[in-house]
Amino acid sequence: MGRVETLGKSIAALWRERDIIAKLPTWPWSTGTLRGFVSALLLPITLFLIQRLLGDAQGG
Numbered sequence: 001m002g003r004v005e006t007l008g009k010s011i012a013a014l015w016r017e018r019d020i021i022a023k024l025p026t027w028p029w030s031t032g033t034l035r036g037f038v039s040a041l042l043l044p045i046t047l048f049l050i051q052r053l054l055g056d057a058q059g060g
Contacts, residue, residue: 010013
């Protein structure tokens with residue numbers, strides 16, 4: 001009976017470890033950081049391209 005009890009505790013510990021590992025992020029940064037970085041890069045480029053497009057459309 002003692003062996004079954006020890007085995008049950010071991011399985012419960014393994015389940016806790018599995019839950020901890022499942023909650024770990026796969027990326028080294030949060031999604032908010034990535035979103036901010038992409039916005040900081042793409043927003044100026046997009047605005048520049050729109051400005052160029054509108055300037056060319058007006059003939060200038």
